[in-house]
Amino acid sequence: MHLLLYPLSAMLIASVFYTLAAVTAAAKWKRATLPSNTEFLPPVTIFKPLAGMDAEAWENFVSFCHLDYPLDRYQLIFGTLDPKDAAIPLVHRLKAEFPHHDITLIAGGDATRGHNRKVCNLLSMEPHAKHDFYLLSDSDMRVKPNYLRRIVAPFKPTSSTLPLSNSVKPTRPVGLVTCPYRGHNPRSLSAKLEALGIGADFIPSAMVSRMLEGVGFAFGSTIALPKSVLEEIGGFEAISDQLADDFRLGEGAKIAGYEVVLSDYVVDNLLGKENFAAMWARRLRWAITTRSCRPGGYAGAVVTHGVALAALFLIASQFSTVGWGVFAGVLALRLTTSAWIASRYTGDPNILRYLFLLPLSDALSFLLYLSSFVSNRILWRGVPFRLYRGGRLERIVPITKSVTR
Numbered sequence: 001m002h003l004l005l006y007p008l009s010a011m012l013i014a015s016v017f018y019t020l021a022a023v024t025a026a027a028k029w030k031r032a033t034l035p036s037n038t039e040f041l042p043p044v045t046i047f048k049p050l051a052g053m054d055a056e057a058w059e060n061f062v063s064f065c066h067l068d069y070p071l072d073r074y075q076l077i078f079g080t081l082d083p084k085d086a087a088i089p090l091v092h093r094l095k096a097e098f099p100h101h102d103i104t105l106i107a108g109g110d111a112t113r114g115h116n117r118k119v120c121n122l123l124s125m126e127p128h129a130k131h132d133f134y135l136l137s138d139s140d141m142r143v144k145p146n147y148l149r150r151i152v153a154p155f156k157p158t159s160s161t162l163p164l165s166n167s168v169k170p171t172r173p174v175g176l177v178t179c180p181y182r183g184h185n186p187r188s189l190s191a192k193l194e195a196l197g198i199g200a201d202f203i204p205s206a207m208v209s210r211m212l213e214g215v216g217f218a219f220g221s222t223i224a225l226p227k228s229v230l231e232e233i234g235g236f237e238a239i240s241d242q243l244a245d246d247f248r249l250g251e252g253a254k255i256a257g258y259e260v261v262l263s264d265y266v267v268d269n270l271l272g273k274e275n276f277a278a279m280w281a282r283r284l285r286w287a288i289t290t291r292s293c294r295p296g297g298y299a300g301a302v303v304t305h306g307v308a309l310a311a312l313f314l315i316a317s318q319f320s321t322v323g324w325g326v327f328a329g330v331l332a333l334r335l336t337t338s339a340w341i342a343s344r345y346t347g348d349p350n351i352l353r354y355l356f357l358l359p360l361s362d363a364l365s366f367l368l369y370l371s372s373f374v375s376n377r378i379l380w381r382g383v384p385f386r387l388y389r390g391g392r393l394e395r396i397v398p399i400t401k402s403v404t405r
Contacts, residue, residue, distance in 0.1 A: 002316065002317075004312070004316040005317060008316060011303050011309050012306065012310060012313060012326065012330065014303040015304065015306035016330070016333065019333055019334065022204040022205070022337065023337050023340060023341060025204070025210065025211035026207050026341045026345040027344075027345065028207075029207050029264070029345065030345045032264065040153065040155070041069065041070060041073055041152070042131075042133045043074065043075075043130075043131035044135050044148065044152065045130060045133065045134055045135070046064060046135045046136075046137060046148075047122060047126075047134065047136045047137070048076065049079050049118050049121040049122060049138070050079065050087045050088075050091075050139050051080065051081070051082075051139070054087075054140040055140065055185070055271060056142075056185065056270050056272060057140075058093075059142060059270075060139065060140060060141060062094070063142045063144070064143065065101050065103075067143070067145055067147060068148075068149060069148045069149060074148065075104065075129070075130050075131060076101065076102065076103045077125045077129065078106070079107075080106070080121065081110075081111045081117060081124070082107075082108070083107045083108035088107055091103070091105045104128050106125050109121050109125065113237075113240055115240070115241045115385065115393040116239065116242060116393055119240045119242075132228070133155075133225075134224070134227055135148070135222065135223070135224040137220075137221065137223075138269075140270045141181070141221050141269060142267070142268040142270055143268070147267075150264070150265040151179070151222060151224050152177075154174045154261045154263070155174050155177070155226070172257055172258055173258060173259065174258065174260075174261055175226070175254075175257075175260065176225040176229065176249065176250055176260045177222070177225070177260075177261045178215070178219050178221070178223055178224075178246075178260070178262060178263065179222035179263045179265050179266065179267045180206065180263075181198065181267040181268070182267075182269065182347075182348040182350065183198050183348075184269055184270050185270060185271060186271040186272070186350065187272055187273035188272075188275070189276075189357075190274050190276045190279040191271040191273060191279065192354050193357065193364055194271055194274070194279050194282075195354070197283060197365055199346065199348040199350055200341075200342075200351055200361065201361075203346060203348075205304060207262075214260070215250065215260040215262050216251050216255075217260075218246045218247060218250030220245075220246045223249055225249070225253065229253055229256070229258060230249075232256055233249070233253060233255075233256050238252070241394070243289050243292070243378070244290075244293050244391045247293055247391075251293075266346055266347060266348075281379045284368055284378065285378040285379065287368050287369060288372045288376065288378055288387055289378075289387070290372075291373070292376075292388075293391050298372075305366045306330050306334055307330060307362040307363075307366075308362060308363060308365075309330075310327040310330035310331065311327060311363075313327065314326070331359065335355060335358060
């Protein structure tokens with residue numbers, strides 16, 4: 001057991017540096033805040049792909065009808081592959097209660113254009129887009145009235161001289177804007193743990209990536225890009241068999257030579273009252289997706305699990321005084337920095353409210369990390385898929401036995 005102390009010590013040192021880097025990265029992201037530009041209001045088509053009923057779905061949809069943006073300059077397209085989707089009546093109600101808004105519903109889209117059903121949905125919705133500026137947003141997101149103005153601001157040509165990413169004065173044109181997000185209104189223990197995983201693990205890690213190598217990713221919370229940029233990177237067809245469709249769009253824009261901006265606007269992700277099995281399946285899918293897209297970096301991400309590593313160090317030291325001291329120090333650093341980032345930078349109320357659950361959340365995150373190496377099978381909206389190297393997705397079709405008489 002003592003032989004494990006040496007590699008664990010090295011990983012713990014790296015973990016401390018990572019934790020401090022996360023605070024620095026969050027501060028750098030916050031300092032890059034962009035003011036809303038009241039004069040730059042490009043016409044926008046907002047895509048809202050649907051697949052069943054999310055928590056507080058009506059309030060989520062309504063938030064996109066209360067945007068402080070000219071009604072004749074934005075369009076809402078809701079789309080579903082299932083013509084009997086449970087969310088369809090809500091869209092009809094939305095159209096009735098907001099008759100002056102440009103709202104379109106595409107129900108029963110073509111599900112045969114790829115293995116990624118969300119992208120199939122987007123492909124069915126795209127022909128109905130009226131504007132050449134696209135914004136993709138998952139159905140379980142809620143926004144405030146200033147959202148759209150904040151998202152489009154970086155695309156104004158003169159804004160390219162501002163410090164939008166790790167570089168001081170980027171010379172590349174802005175090609176894509178994405179948003180961090182935070183869990184909102186978690187109403188069960190599983191939802192609270194997911195909110196902590198988002199706010200204390202996932203978003204800080206994205207900010208560290210932004211600081212070290214720039215932004216080459218995107219989140220489903222918000223992906224805004226001109227239609228011309230989407231076409232340049234292959235359109236939705238290029239990601240129709242990719243599980244990490246949002247990541248690939250951000251990566252594609254960066255490879256094509258565009259600046260990808262992590263906006264200073266934080267979107268609310270409605271969690272509601274979810275059960276553990278659904279939460280586990282979704283977070284495991286995220287973990288496996290990350291591993292498939294960035295296998296090298298993901299393996300090194302073990303150092304981001306400082307509390308779990310400190311617990312292993314404590315066990316390897318046979319619960320010595322030094323082991324307890326290391327564990328207490330790492331845990332204190334974890335709690336302090338997480339609370340600091342949430343209160344000073346991301347404004348995530350879940351971290352302070354449920355800080356006492358963070359050790360449990362960290363243990364769960366470490367189990368998810370280990371589990372992501374075991375299998376390439378995922379469950380997405382109740383449908384099983386197999387994930388191949390590079391993130392290619394393939395639906396698992398159950399074998400049915402024929403009975404002969």
